[in-house]
Amino acid sequence: MHFPVPPEGDWLTIIADLQPYVNLNDFSNELDILALKDGVRFIDDILMNGEGMKYIIGEDYPWPMPRDSDEEMDRVILDRSQTGFHPCGTTRLSQDIQQDVVDPELRVHGTKNLRMINASIIPVIPDCRIQNAVYMIGEKGADIIKDAHPSLYKGRK
Structure with missing residues (x-):
């Protein structure tokens, strides 16, 4: 291969x-x-x-x-030929609305409640497996959502 x-x-x-x-x-x-x-x-x-x-x-x-x-x-x-790289980078993370799709709060630019919390936000295809990065993105996304809705998650970790 x-x-x-x-x-x-x-x-x-x-x-x-x-x-x-x-x-x-x-x-x-x-x-x-x-x-x-x-x-x-x-x-x-x-x-x-x-x-x-x-x-x-x-x-x-x-x-x-x-x-x-x-x-x-x-x-x-x-x-x-087909790619062997893990799919990512299709809805990149950036503050630049002209270049990318989601902001640092993982919200799709121009929306209020639509977030992308997956490998698609990774801006550059890494030369490695992305599993750990995807876990981190999921954890960060969960924290962002909990912080945005404190009354729903009061007292929970």
């Missing part, structure tokens, strides 16, 4: 339509396609030439592999 480096810059999301366009900025770094191409060829070589593997999986598992054409290999990689 081969993964590109995290995207440089921001994700581009256009929500002005019923079918929004989301650009994850994958392959924004030229080295990504080169690394994936080498990785795919390496794995393909193991599968096709490894002891006994070619007899198990067949010639074109899981699809025909353009072994001799860089251009075709690029196309196959771009067509079939």
Whole structure:
């Protein structure tokens, strides 16, 4: 399995339509396609030439592999690649209403009672698992809601 480096810059999301366009900025770094191409060829070589593997999986598992054409290999990689990064950053946290979706109180900009309390508020895709960060976001969100409604949570921890 081969993964590109995290995207440089921001994700581009256009929500002005019923079918929004989301650009994850994958392959924004030229080295990504080169690394994936080498990785795919390496794995393909193991599968096709490894002891006994070619007899198990067949010639074109899981699809025909353009072994001799860089251009075709690029196309196959771009067509079939998917992210391995945990979903986050889709409703980023910031005070800048032009750039991001939620404020420091985890409220969606322009709303009074709608909050996002999940991984979507993480502004940058981390190079690690996000489970602990998501727990922290949940705890912080719970504290924010309790602080906003003290009469409901009086005497509770």
